[in-house]
Amino acid sequence: MNQKILKMFHKVGMEYFFGDYFDARFYVASILAKEKKLMILDIGCGAGILLNCSNADIKIGLDLSFESLKKGKNLNPKMELIQGDATQLPFRSNYFLDIIGMHLIPVVKTFQGNNWKKSISEIKRVSGEKSKIILTGANRTSKYFENTHSLESRKNYLTYKEQAELFREEFQVKVEGYGPFSKMVMYPFKIIYKIPEVIIENLKINWFVFRLLRSSKYLKNGRSYVIVCEKN
Numbered sequence: 735m736n737q738k739i740l741k742m743f744h745k746v747g748m749e750y751f752f753g754d755y756f757d758a759r760f761y762v763a764s765i766l767a768k769e770k771k772l773m774i775l776d777i778g779c780g781a782g783i784l785l786n787c788s789n790a791d792i793k794i795g796l797d798l799s800f801e802s803l804k805k806g807k808n809l810n811p812k813m814e815l816i817q818g819d820a821t822q823l824p825f826r827s828n829y830f831l832d833i834i835g836m837h838l839i840p841v842v843k844t845f846q847g848n849n850w851k852k853s854i855s856e857i858k859r860v861s862g863e864k865s866k867i868i869l870t871g872a873n874r875t876s877k878y879f880e881n882t883h884s885l886e887s888r889k890n891y892l893t894y895k896e897q898a899e900l901f902r903e904e905f906q907v908k909v910e911g912y913g914p915f916s917k918m919v920m921y922p923f924k925i926i927y928k929i930p931e932v933i934i935e936n937l938k939i940n941w942f943v944f945r946l947l948r949s950s951k952y953l954k955n956g957r958s959y960v961i962v963c964e965k966n
Contacts, residue, residue: 735764735940737931739783746781746805755927756920758870758912758958759836761944763787765868766834775830777820777857778838782806782813790832796823820853821846828862835869837958840892850892854900867963869897873911876955894959905963911952912960 739760743751752759766774766788776785779795780802786793786809793813797803803815818824820835820842835857843850857867874883874891883891898907926939934940953959 735767735787735931736760736934737927739763739787740927742783742786742809746783746809750781750783750802750805754913754917754957755924756913756943756947758947758960759784761912761948762834762836762868762870762960764940764944766790771832773830774832774834775825775860777823777833777835777853778841779803779806779815780836782809782815784834784836785813786810796820821849821856823856823860825860827859829860831862831865833857833861833865833867835867837871839869839897840871840874843892851900854897858901858904861965863965865965867901867905867961869961869963870912870958871897871961872958873953873956876957878913878916878955878957894953894961898961898963901961901963905965908962909953910948910950910960911954911956911958913947913957914949914952914955915947 763784766784769789771788771790773792773794774788774790776795779785779797782795785795795806795813795815796818798817798819800817803817806813806815816824820838839850839853842853861867871892871894874888875893879888894909898909901907923943926934926943
């Protein structure tokens, strides 16, 4: 899966790349590829990399950037891509069973302030019965961002706790930290980008790496987090 995703980035442009060869979004992509779905909505889909990875019959993506959406359409013309705002989703209520938002809500807060809560209200509004929502974000309070972001910006950055709390009334919420190891420690694992994917799959090497990087104990000092909300 990692190699497939990297090829897609080379096609749409590496300026869209996650920035880390073991980013949490690779883990989410592996989940989406394995779970067969009728339809999925990716809010803040960018160039549609994860949306294209999903094993869904109908793939719908929404993003503010028209340029990103054009890249996504070139990647897969069958994807339904819509220019729009996460705080005003152009979909009817109770419609989607599967929704993802990769590093979405903190970005909404950065550009729209307290309007980020409206984006969560909109996600909940369009989610149907027994729906599943996957969100990710950077864990800016952790030590990994001490040298790259000011203390003030880190304190003001939206946390996973603030997001998860707004889902708990209607959803069962699970949160895991991701990426406790430095790039230097993870460098040897980049060999998975050289090994044929059939071997990677048979030996379950990706599973081992994901298991190494995921844990609730990493919520304090992990680089990012994954929130999974399933409707009660």
